[in-house]
Amino acid sequence: MRGHIAKKGKKYYIVIDLDKDEVTNKRKQKWLSGYDRKKDAEKALPGVLTNFQKGTFVEPTKKTFGEIMETWLRDKKTSVKHGTWKSYEWLVNTHIVPNLGKIQITKLKPQHFHDLYHRTLLPKLSVGSIKKAHVLILDALNRAVTWGIISQNVASSVALPQGKKKKFEVWNEHQLKIFLDAASEDQYFLAFELAASTGMRQSEILALPRAEVDLQRKTASVRQAYTISEIGHDLDDTKNDSSIRSIALFANTTRFLENHFRKQEHEQARNKLYNDSGLVIQTSVGTPLGPRNLMRHYYRILDRIVKEHPDxxxxxxxxxxxxxxxxxxxxxxxxxxxxxRLGHSSINVTLDTYSHVLPNLQEAVLKNIGDSITGESISTKEPTLLD
Structure with a gap:
């Protein structure tokens, strides 16, 4: 296979001589994009020929990176949950396209993405959000490679910024009791009780049907989650397969649920407008409770506590x-x-998330075993000559 440079108008073209046409017996030619300078075309020619021979040549395109990301985002809407898609939309339209969208996709280099992650986004976003943006970019560019728009994914070799693992804050037993006592008269107390006593996710609590609570066996079965849809909400699948689980309930939680169910029955009988959704947590008229409404109640309770306990x-x-x-x-x-209980995909997730608690477990385990690995105890009796 051979090629040469030809000038047409003010542009220079790479012309590739292809195999002869089997019908006309004439040699076919492929003219590739216009170069402003002859030396640029000459420099590109060897690589073009190599790619043609390997079968990896990709037709040059003037598509921008923004067009690729926007097409990817539009197509992704039909394959992920709406709430997930909204988070993708925010990253793409707020942080990715505004910074790199105007660059032609064939002119993208690893340096573009390195600067985006380390200089532009790091002061604004968490490392976790930057990693999520990188995953979206990789997926979009991999699809562009599959579809023959580009020959390689230049973002795949970019090193991501490293940051400290985000720490979460928890309450001790005393603080949790203060909160639950303060929340006991709230309309949605059971949501807070279930979060604290079962470890269920907010989406799982809001989608928990009464039918999945067995008061006799003291268990709650998690099989669905509350998700935001384009219009309203959905009661959809859980986060993953391991999230489907049965959780043993404390006796105190079971007692709260029994009282709560009686109240719901009373409300349904008393209120003609009551439209029972069959959920454990629902509004005063029986409809599913949205996360924003629940959060208003949660932070209202916290505000009252902080007024009395500023720290x-x-x-x-x-x-x-x-x-x-x-x-x-x-x-x-x-x-x-x-x-x-948490529905983690593996125990490694649990151990990694709560590694700061585990040193205390080691001490407890050693105390349970004894004074040595064999389980023997050290005698406190003074040794004698016979010993």
């Missing part, structure tokens, strides 16, 4: 889940049990 930690609702796990681990509950 009281203002943790996130999700940190009730972390509080649940931390208190169990500190009490000596095996991490495998904690993993199952």
């Amino acid at each position: 009281f930690p203002r943790i996130r609702f999700h940190d009730l889940r972390h509080t649940h796990a931390t208190l169990l681990l500190k009490a000596g509950i095996h991490p495998k049990i904690v993993q199952e």
Whole structure:
């Protein structure tokens, strides 16, 4: 296979001589993009010929990186949950396209992405969000390679910024009791009780049906999650397969649920406008409760507590889940049990998330074994000559 440079108008072209046409017996030619300078075309010619011979040549395109990302985002809308897609949309339209969108995709270099991550986004976003943006970019560019728009993914070799693992804050037993006592008269007390006593995610609590609560066996089965849809909400699949689980309930939580169900029955009988959704947590008219409404109640309770206890930690609702796990681990509950209650995909996730609690577990385990690895105890009796 041969090629040469030809000038047409004010542009220079790479002309590739292809195999002869089997019908006309005439040699076919492929003219490739216009170069402003002859030396640029000459420099590109060897690489073009090599790619043609390997079958990896990609037709030059004037598509911008922004067009690639916007097409990817539009197509992704039909394959992920709406809430997930909204987070993608925010990253793409707020942080990715405004910074690199105007660059032709064939002119993108690893340096562009390195500067985007380390200089532009690092002062604005967490390392976790930057890693998520990188995942989206990789996926979009990999698809562009598959579709023959570009020959390689130049973002795949970029090193990401490293940051300290984000720490979460939890309450101790005393602080948790203060919160639950303050929340006891709230309309949505059961949501806070379930978060603290079961470690369920907010989305799982808001989607928990009464039918999945067995008061006799003292268990709650998690099989679905509340998700935001384009219009309203959905009761959708859980985060992953391991999130489907049965959680043993404390006796106190079971008692709260019994009282709560009686109240719901009373409301349904008393209020003609009551439209029962069959959920454990629902509004005063029986409809599913949205996350924003729940958060208003949560932070209203916290505000009241902080007025009385100014040093009281203002943790996130999700940190009730972390509080649940931390208190169990500190009490000596095996991490495998904690993993199952939380619905983590593997015990490694649990161990990594709560590694700061584990040193206390080592001390407890050694005390249970004894004074040596064989389980023997050190005698406190003074040795005698016969010993």
